Amino acid sequence: MKINPLNKSALANLCASVEKPNYELSETSSAIIHFGAGNFHRAHQAVYCDTLLNKGESQWGITGVSLRSSTMRDNLASQDYLYTLAILGEETRYRVIGAIKNILVGPETPQAVIDKLAQSHTELVTTTITEKGYYLAEGAIDQSHPDIVNDINSLAIPVTVYGFIAAALIKRAKDSAAPLTVLCCDNMHAGGQRLKDGVKLILGVHSKETLPWVEKNVAFSSSMVDRVTPSTDQTLIDTVAQDTGVYDNAPVSAEPFTQWIIEDNFAGQKPPFDKAGALFVNDIAPFEKVKLRFLNAGHTILSALGYLAGDKYIHEALLRSPLAQFTEQALKLNVLPVTSVPSDVNGETYIDDVLQRFRNSHLPYGVLQVGTDSSQKIQQRLFPSIDDALSNESDCSYLAFALAAWVCFVQKASDSQQLNDPLALNFAQYIEQGANNDVYDFLNLAGASKYSLFTDNTFMASVNEYYHCINRVGAEQAVSDFLTD
Template sequence: MSRLNAKALAQLPEAVAVPQYVRRAIKSAIVHLGIGAFHRGHQAWYTEQVLNNEGGDWGITGVSLRSATVQQQLQPQDGLYTLLEKQGEEQRLQVIGAIKDVIVAPENPGALLSLLSDEATQVVTLTITEKGYCYDFAADSLDEKNPDILHDLEYFPFQLKTAVAYLVAALRTRRKNKLPLTVISCDNLPANGRILEKVVLAFAEKIDTTLAHWIKTSVAFPCSMVDRIVPATTPEDIASVREVLGMEDLAAVATEPFAQWVVESNFKTPVPAWDKVGALFVDDVEPFEDMKLRLLNGSHSIIAYLGYLAGYDYVHQVVADKDFAAFIRAYMDNIATPTLSMPDGFDVEAYKDQLLARFANASLNHKTSQIAQDGSQKIPQRWLASLRENGAAGRDISILALALAGWIRYLQGQRDNGETYTIIDPAADQLTAMTLRVSGSAQLVPNVLAVESIFSGLDKELPDLVAQVIDWHKQLIAEGCQSVVTSFI
């Protein structure tokens, strides 16, 4: 069967939306670092709407910092791919044409540096996951002990590994040519633009202090909040797209109809008119960041650890269980909501109702095991602020104490049914070693909660929390997650 490509667009069924602009006429003005499924389901989709509705020269060059997989998927298809929106039995297909090319950084680092330095490049966006920022949360700065950062400092500007180093190398060239830049983080980090700016400046200081000064005045790092559930594409998704298109699309991405993007109005260069196609440009992103991290992402992590241990492979299976659904709603109402301060007119209750409906979308098949990855990076962003604020206010924090016990139980590598699995986490070696050294909750829990790089002294701030987590961990081992959650509700 033939592959989707530019020549095949005219053959597609009328029900499939296709680009409404001349693709070969647009230039690449956006470079995206980390071209995975989420970018293709979110920022590239927003940019496609701009090109279709507003015009402009906003083609995207995607960059993989590791694998050539996406390049291999997209190149035979002229950069085209299908976005499959699924809600129950309904689906909508749209072919996205905004991506003009894909570069694999390890294979062609010179091409990436040239592109980032090019006058035509106005905007850089990033989805490199929390760990990709090489950020030390406890020190609130660049993790200078990170092996990849140490490598990049030694070999700079050659053989680079990190997004941070590539940006600094390109900005050094842009300074010579007096070319400002706007760099937008699209990862699930609070104040993600501020974090990105800190690690870039810290790295630049190591290279050239005058470069760091220029970056402060000539480069914008706006914060942004992104929201769309984009699970890993399944063989069933590929087959569903094939059936409608009548041709193969190995780069297809499946997602939900809902999408949200809130961007701080802080730019040094022109940017696409994303605000004309549904994104919000605001003065302060923080309330929206807090809402999303604590309500959506915080709930997702609870679902991932407790639900996965209980035997549920998908998010929709967890929330289909009435006790788990009630537990998640209790977390939203009693833990996350009291810590939020949203703009007047924003309906938080409606947002929570919408979240539970989105979680229940069985057509997405969002794996709990996928969400459970990289917990050492995610938990500080999703749970700890709520723990601190509620603890300081004297409110009950037992829901998150149970959630933390669930994560520590997850680190022990065995579901309640006895099935074993591999922990995927940048701190996996350290954390799993702890689970092997000690056998009892009374030793294991305090050891994990004392890891400064994750919890930043939380065990000392909230000493009662440690005792609660020990008790919940004992119960999870003795009774299993399903029973503990049911008893809690």
């Protein structure tokens, strides 16, 4: 039986269980321009906008901008830019999203992007372009990168997000002088400032006279986003078609959980995202710390222990009672006491929710995938909590065990040629040189010498003791023994 494609006319043919827009698509407009209309954006920010549209806030539709490929535009244009969100929990729920009004492809129509950004009707510019789209090197914008060089030399055909925004601000300042907010929606510390630095760099070359106007009329803000969004494959496409009764070229899936913490710094009209569940705050840094120390640290701990226990996925590791108990107690007994949690967040509840999310077998996290680049990640996820615990004379025995497990993980994954880490070759050389009995070398290579934990002899001795215990009896038994001591 032929299945009709998803578009406006097919909405009436959707299964009754599928949630769909309660607004007329033709009666909404796009006051938001978004760079990077990929899966995460479509499963996160666009859903918040769709909720606003469903509440009658008709101006908060989105014009997407692709800086590279036309694929998403090509997939969605024939569908009237409608797509299906599959929410993967104990039961799969479906929702058709209509928030995206159009997608422009920068290399094809650069002036159309600039003109849309410059329109006074545009109130908000947002970005999910991943870290590489910010062209950073050693914490600053890499002015030698060919794309940055292109935009420094000419704004006739911008390549970077900085170039497009700068070109638009030059035009906007002359045409309407309407205020504008630029909001980073990538999980990047001080992402708003990064965007501001890049735009000012380009404007400083092409239009210094615009800079004072930008300082007064353009806000650059940051946000923290959280929702797991897997890549779309043919299995998802076929399942969505079977379950909804229409064929969608580009469905997207996500976990039930979603979070958006937004810096309350706007220069013009502010979208009422709080009506859709987002949280406006004066400072997002405490929320970033909570995510790093609980969600990300929990992931890292389970990745190492799960791999050592022979598990492929994080949710499998949590089926092992000792590993689940250890991770929960590490976060609640070692990390929580030394972490300032915002008043909007209940620390213990947040930890419980994180572990429940990790148990979702419908969205499996591979232990090796989570363990990618772990030598860099533990510098943010574990070391600061340990230093805080040591300075407060607070218990950090769980974290000492977690570091020992991490060293064992690195050694085992390296021996199996499964270690995906920028320091993989260095670790392999240590192992070849017979450094298997020395946790110091591995932790030093991972940057531990920059933290006070490295010179705390008592702490490091406990890491070394737990390391030998794991090697002697295995990870799961070592965890069990630790919990019963």
